[in-house]
Amino acid sequence: MLSKVLSFGLKGIEGFPIDVETDVSNGLPGFDIVGLADTAIKESKERVRNAIRNSALSYPVKKITINLAPADVKKEGALYDLAMAVAILACDEENEIKNEKKYVYIGELSFDGSVKKVKGILPLLISAREAGFKEFIIPYGNLTEASFIEGINVYGVKTLLETIAFLKGEQEILPVQSCKFENVTYANKYGLDFSNVKGQKMAKRALEIAAAGGHNLIMIGPPGSGKSMLAKCFPSILPDLTFDEALEVTKIHSVAGELDGDKGIVNARPFRSPHHTASTVSLTGGGNNSKPGEISLADHGVLFLDEFPEYTRHTIETLRQPLEDGVITVARANATVCYPANFTLIASMNPCPCGNYGSKDKECHCSAGQISKYLAKLSGPIMDRIDIHIEVENVTYDQLKSETLEESSAEIKKRVDKARAIQIERFKGAKNFANAKMNVAQTKKYCKLDQQGELLLRTAFERLKLSARAHDRILKVARTIADLEGRENISANHIAEAISYRTLDRKYWN
Numbered sequence: 001m002l003s004k005v006l007s008f009g010l011k012g013i014e015g016f017p018i019d020v021e022t023d024v025s026n027g028l029p030g031f032d033i034v035g036l037a038d039t040a041i042k043e044s045k046e047r048v049r050n051a052i053r054n055s056a057l058s059y060p061v062k063k064i065t066i067n068l069a070p071a072d073v074k075k076e077g078a079l080y081d082l083a084m085a086v087a088i089l090a091c092d093e094e095n096e097i098k099n100e101k102k103y104v105y106i107g108e109l110s111f112d113g114s115v116k117k118v119k120g121i122l123p124l125l126i127s128a129r130e131a132g133f134k135e136f137i138i139p140y141g142n143l144t145e146a147s148f149i150e151g152i153n154v155y156g157v158k159t160l161l162e163t164i165a166f167l168k169g170e171q172e173i174l175p176v177q178s179c180k181f182e183n184v185t186y187a188n189k190y191g192l193d194f195s196n197v198k199g200q201k202m203a204k205r206a207l208e209i210a211a212a213g214g215h216n217l218i219m220i221g222p223p224g225s226g227k228s229m230l231a232k233c234f235p236s237i238l239p240d241l242t243f244d245e246a247l248e249v250t251k252i253h254s255v256a257g258e259l260d261g262d263k264g265i266v267n268a269r270p271f272r273s274p275h276h277t278a279s280t281v282s283l284t285g286g287g288n289n290s291k292p293g294e295i296s297l298a299d300h301g302v303l304f305l306d307e308f309p310e311y312t313r314h315t316i317e318t319l320r321q322p323l324e325d326g327v328i329t330v331a332r333a334n335a336t337v338c339y340p341a342n343f344t345l346i347a348s349m350n351p352c353p354c355g356n357y358g359s360k361d362k363e364c365h366c367s368a369g370q371i372s373k374y375l376a377k378l379s380g381p382i383m384d385r386i387d388i389h390i391e392v393e394n395v396t397y398d399q400l401k402s403e404t405l406e407e408s409s410a411e412i413k414k415r416v417d418k419a420r421a422i423q424i425e426r427f428k429g430a431k432n433f434a435n436a437k438m439n440v441a442q443t444k445k446y447c448k449l450d451q452q453g454e455l456l457l458r459t460a461f462e463r464l465k466l467s468a469r470a471h472d473r474i475l476k477v478a479r480t481i482a483d484l485e486g487r488e489n490i491s492a493n494h495i496a497e498a499i500s501y502r503t504l505d506r507k508y509w510n
């Protein structure tokens with residue numbers, strides 16, 4: 001007897017349909033899986049056999065062959081267990097299974113017949129819906145994630161036995177109710193608030209610009225000056241995630257198995273701060289288990305690299321491609337996959353190994369050689385990709401003790417939101433959503449300068465020996481500053497402020 005049911009596989013964060021074709025025939029009893037299956041799938045045999053037996057269902061003592069089609073795409077993981085078990089049971093008419101072809105099955109089986117939660121259900125369902133599939137049977141534990149996708153029917157099952165009873169029409173299961181993204185609110189998404197940061201006007205201003213235009217930023221300052229604290233406050237002034245952004249972020253977190261159990265969808269911008277001892281692979285993703293890395297988990301959010309020069313040179317250089325393109329391509333055993341990596345980089349560093357170089361009141365004990373070795377980790381091309389460079393100084397005692405109320409994150413966010421709204425209107429129909437991501441043509445179109453601005457930029461370009469990339473970054477930052485003021489035209493003072501965020505190049509990397 002022959003049967004065929006549907007499942008879905010994953011490549012990167014995109015899903016593709018898989019036909020699970022099963023043949024049960026008389027002959028030497030055995031179980032074979034063909035069609036480019038990895039070892040985890042080969043192990044499915046044991047899980048499927050035991051799950052069927054331990055559910056008191058009849059496992060055929062016959063020759064079973066399962067073909068996973070298309071045969072030229074590598075299948076990984078345990079996603080197809082449920083589909084295989086249903087396909088085997090559907091081969092036997094005595095099981096009276098009806099409608100098995102109506103559904104797409106996704107789920108891992110335990111030996112006892114329970115259906116276990118799987119990683120990546122959201123990207124699978126989104127791709128399947130795009131491909132026109134409508135009815136799904138998935139693990140009960142994945143239902144919250146699934147509930148955000150509208151226009152499909154998703155049935156959650158806890159056991160194989162329950163699945164079969166449902167397919168026979170003996171048990172009713174209702175499809176999960178869809179849940180609107182707007183209704184998902186979690187109090188205090190970010191925890192930290194700028195109202196707790198005393199003083200630091202310059203740094204706050206720069207972070208506001210970075211948030212408004214999606215610009216990368218680096219803070220240079222002595223230990224204890226509040227760099228880490230400022231960075232942790234940064235997400236609280238970013239615009240809210242849109243539903244489409246949330247879906248993309250959730251896809252990535254879902255594939256990485258990092259999705260918070262009962263949340264279902266990521267509704268706050270991610271803030272990732274991998275330690276400098278983290279391996280390059282853990283940052284970029286890929287490797288044996290082909291998981292997205294930290295830079296992809298930071299998609300549409302913030303990647304905070306504290307003590308930036310402490311990361312290996314290799315790690316830092318690997319950031320060049322994603323910083324430019326917003327995606328990372330990782331090579332794996334027999335394929336390459338692309339993961340989105342559209343993050344804002346916030347980096348921090350001390351000016352020298354001891355931290356006091358350039359300080360007004362503390363002495364630096366580092367030799368010139370030590371300092372240049374420390375700074376040399378950050379190459380020109382990397383610093384070029386960071387639009388805003390700022391110095392953070394220690395707050396004074398009086399500032400720290402001051403009773404004056406500092407502006408809250410919510411107040412700052414209002415201005416950021418306004419500036420973002422202008423950008424969304426500007427880039428309608430285009431792919432980018434913020435000034436920092438403008439391409440050459442867009443920069444030319446939206447960053448026209450008047451005579452005074454032009455002159456200022458020319459002088460700075462020649463004096464500071466800026467690169468062409470740095471020149472474009474200045475224009476983009478100036479665009480954002482003008483947007484924060486609600487001005488259509490960029491004027492000389494906007495350019496002047498944007499240039500001021502590049503002068504550290506000269507101070508430290510001359």
Ligand SMILES: Nc1ncnc2c1ncn2[C@@H]1O[C@H](COP(=O)(O)OP(=O)(O)OP(=O)(O)O)[C@@H](O)[C@H]1O
Nearest residue numbers: 196197198199200222223224225226227228229395
């Ligand atoms: N402007 C400020 N207002 C209030 N508290 C501050 C401020 N700056 C620093 N602090 C306090 O000092 C602590 C240390 O700051 P933080 O860890 O952010 O410094 P840092 O610049 O990252 O230092 P390091 O270079 O050693 O990592 C903060 O946790 C906070 O309690």
Ligand SMILES: [Mg+2]
Nearest residue numbers: 227228229306
């Ligand atoms: Mg710190």
Ligand SMILES: [Zn+2]
Nearest residue numbers: 352354364366
């Ligand atoms: Zn020093």
